[in-house]
Amino acid sequence: MIFKTEYFESIGLADIREKVARGERLTAEEGLRLFECPEPLAVGALANFSRSRMHGQRAYYVVNRHVNYTNVCVNACTFCAYQREEEEQSGAFRLTTEDVLQKLASSPAVPREVHIVGGCHPKLPLTYFEEMLSAIRAEYPETVLKCFTAVEIGHFAQLEGIDSREVLERLQRAGLDMLPGGGAEIFAPRVREQVCPRKLTGDQWLDVHRKAHALGMKTNCTMLFGHIETREERLDHLTRLRELQDEHHGFVCFIPLPFLTENSALRIDHPLTGLEKLRTIAVSRLMLDNVPHIKAYWVMLGVKEAQAALKFGADDFDGTVVEEKIGHEAGASTSQGMTREGIREMIEGCGFSPVERDSYFNSVEEQC
Structure with a gap:
């Protein structure tokens, strides 16, 4: 690994290298210097050092199952290829609880985690x-139910005329364990006004997760990058996640999501390069101490870039997934799912030790 002081002095990052080596927090200004560094491998080396200090050579994965219950949504985000305006529109769907149970029953293995999200x-x-969660909990009492983004929670609260905390409490009683991290996009108002003006604001998204953490619920967090945001706005996003994490330490995992352009109505002049994706993952690891x-969400990165991301700060390869609609309608060319054995091979193929986990990143005893 390139981590010698002399090398970082030669590219003007000796001070950042020393802070990373000592485990000290980086500022947003230092994060911008990492984004602007002409040597992306140097940034990757710093992130890999931080990742190795935290996790050694372990790379995690989970046996999970994704279910999307509807694509009908009131938000009409400009980047979204998944959304339909109404149920009568071509391609629109809405699942019943029985449909969801049938999808889960058809999974190749009993999932340790069920990930359910959909449109508003x-x-x-x-x-x-509530009925959906109760039915799944009755059928799968040991499975972690990670369901509904903060945007969906806010939408449910608005429809019911109640506070989002009450929504979370009711869903918890029905079986909800965790919130996924979707819907964060980029927190900057300038960006949200252009790409998702009907969604929760960045402050509102953070508030839903703050309430979930206060209830003892663990959550994930995301950032959709590579569209109209600036690097400074990415860093603002990461800093605000870090500040909320300082309050309750409720975030388990951060998922950097590259914007997929193929089927989106949002057109951009400069699509993401592979190196910019990896650099963003690396900076995320360094900023989110x-x-x-x-x-490394292989569905949207692609398997090969997800493997590379394990050398740029990522430590998790997600999971088996089985069926994924949102990223694939946006243009993801990856398979719908992966086997446990396939994931282990991908992790081992880039020099890491695969560790099967649960949703909270506890290793599980079951061996492949």
Whole structure:
């Protein structure tokens, strides 16, 4: 690994190298210097050092199952290729609880984690989601239910005329364990006004997660990058996540999501390069010193870039997934799912030790 002081002195990053070596927090200004560094491998080396200090050569994965219950959504985000305006529109769908149970039953293995998200449907009451969770909990009592983004929680609260904390409490009683991290996009108001003006604001997204953490619920967090945001706005996003994490330490994992352009109505002049994706993952690892895990989400990165991301600060390869709609409708060319054996091979193929985990990153005893 390139980590010699002389090398970092030659590219003007000796002070940052020393702070990383001592485990000290980086500022947003230092994060920008890392983004602007002409040597992305140097940034990757710093992130890999930090990742190795936290996790050694371990790379995690989970046997999970994704389910999307509807693509009907009131938000009409400009980047989204998944959304339909109404149920009568071509390609629109809405699952019943029985449909969801059938999808779970068809999984190749009993999932340790069920990940359920969907559009903000204008008519589905909160009881629809309570009944869904209760039915899944009855059928899968040991499975972690990681369901509904902060945007969905806010939408449920608005439809019901109640506070989002009450929504979280009711869903917890029905079986909800965790919140996924979606819907964060980029917190900067300038960006949200252009790409997702109907969604929760950045402050509101953070407030839903703050309330979930206060209830003892663990959550994930995300950032959708590579569209119209600036690097400074990425750093603002990461800094605000770090500040919330300082309050309750409720975030388990950060997922950097590269914007996929193929089927999006949002057009950009300079699509992401592979190196910019890896650099962003590396800077995320270095800035989010209090978030324990960084995911290389193979569905949107692609398997090969996800493997490379394990050398740029990521320590988690996500999981088996089985069926994924949102990223694939946006243009993801990856397979719908991976086997446990396939994931282990991918991790081992880039020099790491695969560790099967649960949703909270506890290693599990089951061997492959």
